Amino acid sequence: MQRARAYLDSVAPLIPDADRDRTFPMEIVPGLLDVGFVRGAIPVADGGLGLSHLDSALLMEEAGRCWGSIRTTANILTLVAELLSMAGTDEQKQRFLQPLLAGRRLGWFAITEPDAGSDVSALSTRAERRPDGSYRLTGRKAYITNASHGDFGIVLATVDPDLGSRGVTAFLVERADGYRTLDRPHLPVRSVTCCDIELDGVVVPAANVLGEIGRGLSLAMRAVNAGRLNVSAGCTGLAQAALEAATDHTQNRHQFGRPLAGFQLVQQLVVDIAVRTRAARQMYQSAARLLDAGHQARTECSMAKYFCSETANAAATSAVQVFGAAGLMDGSVPERLFRDAREATIPEGTSQIQILQIGKELLGVSALR
Ligand SMILES: Cc1cc2nc3c(=O)[nH]c(=O)nc-3n(C[C@H](O)[C@H](O)[C@H](O)COP(=O)(O)OP(=O)(O)OC[C@H]3O[C@@H](n4cnc5c(N)ncnc54)[C@H](O)[C@@H]3O)c2cc1C
Structure with missing residues (x-):
């Protein structure tokens, strides 16, 4: 470490x-x-x-x-x-x-489409099997991280729309196969690219089917579970950075003849970041320990993703407040943290989707549809 x-x-x-x-x-x-x-x-x-x-x-x-x-x-x-x-x-x-x-190839992962966001089962990218066993992929993916940086990716597409989620299959697609990417400028994490991908009859060999036909969604969900844990931990790190920046600023900036650190209301802002950050850390670490013990820990990973991503936003907002105008200026640390935190509650399942998954587990009723 x-x-x-x-x-x-x-x-x-x-x-x-x-x-x-x-x-x-x-x-x-x-x-x-x-x-x-x-x-x-x-x-x-x-x-x-x-x-x-x-x-x-x-x-x-x-x-x-x-x-x-x-x-x-x-x-x-x-x-x-x-x-x-x-x-x-x-x-x-x-x-x-x-x-x-080895760092020689970079990859991306594409589920989301313009009309299939939280409802991943609505994806419509089509994979048609050709007589020689290869597949022709046609459709459009949206908001895909680093698709323009990578030289291959994993695309979820359906081999038969009538099969619903049981038709969804994962395919490995290479840049040389002919997909096109379009970068979309965005607010948070702006040094990664966020891309639309056009698959206009892209042909991939049968050897590029990843996993079993029709098992793409369940495969993706297994990886997304650990992905949620990783987002939770990253959000805790962002909150920690907000805490360090805010603490430092309160000791160096003076108003009314004293350091900001001496004002009770400023202390409350900093203490709130500290308490939430520590709680977030406990949350993601407890989910990680469950995964390490061999449990699926889906609910715990959802709880961690929900809590830690909201914590990152609260921490970054408080850090901006502690800095005053300086925290809103381009290039200041709180300004960057504030923008980056805004991403965390949306990919890998929005906060609302996490709540509904946790609610289903706790109450035994799905409120998703
Ligand atoms: C920076 C960034 C990077 C991303 N990277 C990737 C990537 O690499 N690969 C990839 O596949 N996708 C990626 N995504 C897409 C991301 O996974 C989706 O944005 C996310 O799943 C939400 O879908 P949506 O944006 O279409 O929102 P929508 O599904 O349209 O939701 C809009 C709002 O409605 C709420 N909502 C939706 N359904 C319900 C419901 N049933 N009950 C209550 N509320 C509901 C949502 O919580 C949200 O607040 C990325 C997104 C961003 C912003």
């Missing part, structure tokens, strides 16, 4: 310019892999480090403390690597997983 923090501290000076310019310093990716990101979550047999869920989540907290765009990039690469490790054939692991773990 100390190596990871030291590496992240060493890349921190790159953040202000990259965040302003909406670019990602790709040269840091091998270093991220080297200190355990992405590789950590993958079993040793597949070329990873086989870290526990808890250790992987602790790394993700460090990433969130450093920069939302690193946390998001690491999270998506981890998700892609986990899907390949869980369901890939030996040949797929050689072609996609090993180069990804």
Whole structure:
């Protein structure tokens, strides 16, 4: 963990310019892999480090403390690597997983479509089987993280719309297959790209089916569960960064002849960040321990995602308040944290979707539809 923090501290000076310019310093990716990101979550047999869920989540907290765009990039690469490790054939692991773990290939993961967001079962991207066994993919994906940076991705598409979720299948698609990406400028984590993807009759070989036909959604949901844990840990790191920035500012900024730290109402803002951050940490770590003990922990991962992402927003808002106008200026740390926190309650299941999943588990009734 100390190596990871030291590496992240060493890349921190790159953040202000990259965040302003909406670019990602790709040269840091091998270093991220080297200190355990992405590789950590993958079993040793597949070329990873086989870290526990808890250790992987602790790394993700460090990433969130450093920069939302690193946390998001690491999270998506981890998700892609986990899907390949869980369901890939030996040949797929050689072609996609090993180069990804070596930092030679970058991948993305696409479920969302313009008309299928929270309701993933509504996805309509079509995969038609051709006489030679290959598949022709046609459809449009939306908001896909780093699709323009990556050179391959995992696309969920249906082989038969009449089968509903049982028709949804995962496909590996390479840039050379001919998909097009369109970057969409966005508010948070602005050094990752957020892309529409056009699949206009893209043909992939049968060897690019990932996992079983019709099992794409359940495969994705297994990875998304750990993804929610990673988001929770990253959000805790963001809240920790808000706490550190706010604490520092209260000691250095003077008004009415005293440091801000001496005002009770300012103390309340800082204490609220501290208490919520500590609670968030307990929440994600307890979910991680359950996963490590072999439980599915879906409800606990949803609870952690809900609580930690809302905590990140509350913490960033309070940090802006502690800074006053300085916290709203371009390039200030609270301003960046405030923007980045806003992302956390939407991907990998919005806060509302987490609430409904937790409610279903607690009350035995689904309020989703
Ligand atoms: C920065 C960013 C990166 C992303 N990266 C990826 C990616 O890499 N891959 C990918 O596949 N997707 C990605 N997404 C998409 C993300 O997963 C979706 O945005 C998310 O699932 C929500 O879908 P939606 O935006 O269409 O909102 P909608 O589903 O339209 O929801 C709009 C609002 O309605 C609420 N709502 C919806 N249904 C219900 C209900 N039944 N009950 C109560 N409230 C409800 C939601 O909570 C939300 O508040 C990304 C999104 C963002 C913002």
